[in-house]
Amino acid sequence: MSEPAPTPTPRRARVRAPELTGEGGWLNTGGRQYSLADLRGRIVLLDFWTFCCINCLHVLDELRELEEKHRDTVVVVGVHSPKFAHEAEHRAVVDAVERYGVEHPVLDDPQLATWKQYAVRAWPTLVVIDPEGYVVAQHAGEGHAHAIERLVEELEAEHTAKGTLRRGDGPYVPPEPEPTTLRFPGKALRLPAGTFLVSDTTRHQIVELAGDGESELRRIGSGTRGFTDGDAATACFSEPQGLALLDDGSVVVADTVNHALRRLDPATGEVTTLAGTGRQWWQGSPTSGPARETDLSSPWDVAWWQGRVWIAMSGVHQLWAYDPAGHTVSVAAGTTNEGLVDGPAGQAWFAQPSGLAATPERLWLADAETSALRWVEADGSVHTAVGTGLFDFGHRDGAAGQALFQHPLGVTALPDGSVAVADTYNHALRRYDPATGEVTTLATDLREPSDAVLDGDDIVVVESARHRLTRLRLPEEAVRVQAVAHRTRRAATEVAPGRLRLDVIFQAPKGQKLDTRYGPSTRLLVSATPPELLLDGEGAGTGLARTLELNPAVEEGVLHVSAMAASCDDDPDNPYPACHVHQQDWGVPVRLAGDGADRLPLVLAGLDA
Structure with missing residues (x-):
C-alpha cells in the first residue's frame, strides 16, 4: 500500500x-x-x-x-x-x-x-x-x-x-449581447473608393461600411479571438485598433492584443502578418530586427510617414517603425519610461501613445496617459503642444499652455494645418491650431470618441461607446465650454522631507531564483515631477533599494519608479530553465510633511511589508 x-x-x-x-x-x-x-x-x-x-x-x-x-x-x-x-x-x-x-x-x-x-x-x-x-x-x-x-x-x-x-x-x-452593427469600434480609415474600414475591436473583425458610414458591406475576420492568416472568412484578429493605407493600396492593421501588424488586401480580403510574433515584448528583448521575428507590445495605431509605417507602441510607451523595403522593425522614439519628456528621439518619454496622424512636416500623436497632444519632427525630435504630465487632465479651452484634455485616443490632421483631437474621456472633439497656439472645442456629447477621419467638408467620428460612426460638419469657428480641471483621484502619500528610503520588495516565486547568470537581474529607475523634488537618488541602478533626498522647498510632486526583476526556475539539473520578467511602473503622488514617513515600500512581488 x-x-x-x-x-x-x-x-x-x-x-x-x-x-x-x-x-x-x-x-x-x-x-x-x-x-x-x-x-x-x-x-x-x-x-x-x-x-x-x-x-x-x-x-x-x-x-x-x-x-x-x-x-x-x-x-x-x-x-x-x-x-x-x-x-x-x-x-x-x-x-x-x-x-x-x-x-x-x-x-x-x-x-x-x-x-x-x-x-x-x-x-x-x-x-x-x-x-x-x-x-x-x-x-x-x-x-x-x-x-x-x-x-x-x-x-x-x-x-x-x-x-x-x-x-x-x-x-x-x-x-x-447587444445586436449593434459595430461593437466598441476603435479606429476608422476612408478608402479611395469612398467606403470606410472600421476596426470592430470587441468582435475581433474589420468591417467595411458604405459611404454613409452605416450600411455594412462586408466583414473581414472570423470574429473569434485568434492569430491566423487567411481569407476574409478564416483570418483571426485579437482586438484590432489602428488602420493605415499604404501606397500599394493595402492596409496595415494594428492587431493590438496579438502584438502584431497585419496586412489586409482590400481587393481580396486576404490577411497576412507583417510584423510581430504574437508574443509581448519585454525588457531585454530585441528592439530591432526582422519584422516577423521581433516581439511587439500592444500596437494601438499606425501611420504612413517618411517611407515607413510608424507604430504607436502603447504597451512600452514608445514609437516604433516598420520598414517595408527591408521587412524590419525598430524603435523610432522613446525609452520605455512612462511620462512626458521632450527632446531627441532616444531621450523622449511617452505614456501610452494611442493615436497617430501624419502631415509632410510632422507626425502628430495622442499621448493618452499624459492627456497630451505631441508631435515628432522630421529630425526625430519630440515636442508637446498640449499637456503637462501623468496626473493633470480636464476639459479646458484656450492657450495651449493651460488647455487640458482627458485621455485622448485619436488625432486627425485637418486641411488648414490644425489638428482635431478625439478627446475620449471628455466625450468631445477638440481642435489645436499651431498658428495661434489655441485649443477649442468642436463638438461635445460624443460618447468616448476614439478616432476621426475626413470625408470632404465633413469629419466622421468613431463614437466607440455608441458603437457607430457620427458625421459632423467642420465648423468655421470652435465653440467654447466651461473650463474643468482635475488631478488624479489618488490620495498623496505623506513623506518627510530629506532622506527617504525607497524599497521595492521582490520575492522570487517558489521554485525560482533571481537570474544572475549574465549580471544583475534587477533594475530600478527613479525620477520625479517636478524634477526639483529630488535632490539625490535620481537615475538608473541595479539594486531594488535606494535612499532618496527630497527637497524640503518642494511641497508636493510625483515620484516615478520603474522596477524590473528576472527570475528563473531553480533547477541545477536543467540547462535551459524557464525564465520570467516581472516589471512595474509606479507614479506615486507625494506630499512633504514633517511627520511624514521616511520609508516608501512598493511591492513588485511578495507580501506587503
Whole structure:
C-alpha cells in the first residue's frame, strides 16, 4: 500500500483579507452583490485595475488561461479603481468590462474604498486570498501569471487535504449581447473608393461600411479571438485598433492584443502578418530586427510617414517603425519610461501613445496617459503642444499652455494645418491650431470618441461607446465650454522631507531564483515631477533599494519608479530553465510633511511589508 501524500506545509503568516466594498456595486454577476464570505472555500484572485491602463489590459489577457484552467477552484474578481474622472462613471465601467472581454465578476470601486483597504499603490496589482479568507500574496505590475499559477496549484493541494476547498461553478454571469452593427469600434480609415474600414475591436473583425458610414458591406475576420492568416472568412484578429493605407493600396492593421501588424488586401480580403510574433515584448528583448521575428507590445495605431509605417507602441510607451523595403522593425522614439519628456528621439518619454496622424512636416500623436497632444519632427525630435504630465487632465479651452484634455485616443490632421483631437474621456472633439497656439472645442456629447477621419467638408467620428460612426460638419469657428480641471483621484502619500528610503520588495516565486547568470537581474529607475523634488537618488541602478533626498522647498510632486526583476526556475539539473520578467511602473503622488514617513515600500512581488 502506498503512503498517503504528506500535507503541504502552510505558507507564510496569514493576514485576514479586508471586505470588498464599492459604491458602484458588482458587474458580471447577474445583479447579485457578493461579500468575501460568499466566496469562502474558493481561491480568490483580486485584480486591481483601471481601464485606461495598458498594463492592466495586459494582465486581463495574461489571466485568461489561468481562469479557464482553474475555473472550478479560482474566482477572479476585478476591482475597478479609477484614475481619470471619466473612469469613476459607472456606465463607463460597464462599457469597459464588455469592451475588453472581461469574463469574471467586477467590483466597481469609484471612491477607491477597497483599494485603500488593501493598501494598493499601483495599477495593476494582484492579490491572492486563500479559501479560508487570508491574503497569501501580492504582486504589482504584469508578468506574474506563472507565479500565481504555481501558487494556485499549491493552494489547491493544501486546502484539498484540509477539506477547506470548495469546487464548482463561479459567480460569473455573462451580460446579454447587444445586436449593434459595430461593437466598441476603435479606429476608422476612408478608402479611395469612398467606403470606410472600421476596426470592430470587441468582435475581433474589420468591417467595411458604405459611404454613409452605416450600411455594412462586408466583414473581414472570423470574429473569434485568434492569430491566423487567411481569407476574409478564416483570418483571426485579437482586438484590432489602428488602420493605415499604404501606397500599394493595402492596409496595415494594428492587431493590438496579438502584438502584431497585419496586412489586409482590400481587393481580396486576404490577411497576412507583417510584423510581430504574437508574443509581448519585454525588457531585454530585441528592439530591432526582422519584422516577423521581433516581439511587439500592444500596437494601438499606425501611420504612413517618411517611407515607413510608424507604430504607436502603447504597451512600452514608445514609437516604433516598420520598414517595408527591408521587412524590419525598430524603435523610432522613446525609452520605455512612462511620462512626458521632450527632446531627441532616444531621450523622449511617452505614456501610452494611442493615436497617430501624419502631415509632410510632422507626425502628430495622442499621448493618452499624459492627456497630451505631441508631435515628432522630421529630425526625430519630440515636442508637446498640449499637456503637462501623468496626473493633470480636464476639459479646458484656450492657450495651449493651460488647455487640458482627458485621455485622448485619436488625432486627425485637418486641411488648414490644425489638428482635431478625439478627446475620449471628455466625450468631445477638440481642435489645436499651431498658428495661434489655441485649443477649442468642436463638438461635445460624443460618447468616448476614439478616432476621426475626413470625408470632404465633413469629419466622421468613431463614437466607440455608441458603437457607430457620427458625421459632423467642420465648423468655421470652435465653440467654447466651461473650463474643468482635475488631478488624479489618488490620495498623496505623506513623506518627510530629506532622506527617504525607497524599497521595492521582490520575492522570487517558489521554485525560482533571481537570474544572475549574465549580471544583475534587477533594475530600478527613479525620477520625479517636478524634477526639483529630488535632490539625490535620481537615475538608473541595479539594486531594488535606494535612499532618496527630497527637497524640503518642494511641497508636493510625483515620484516615478520603474522596477524590473528576472527570475528563473531553480533547477541545477536543467540547462535551459524557464525564465520570467516581472516589471512595474509606479507614479506615486507625494506630499512633504514633517511627520511624514521616511520609508516608501512598493511591492513588485511578495507580501506587503
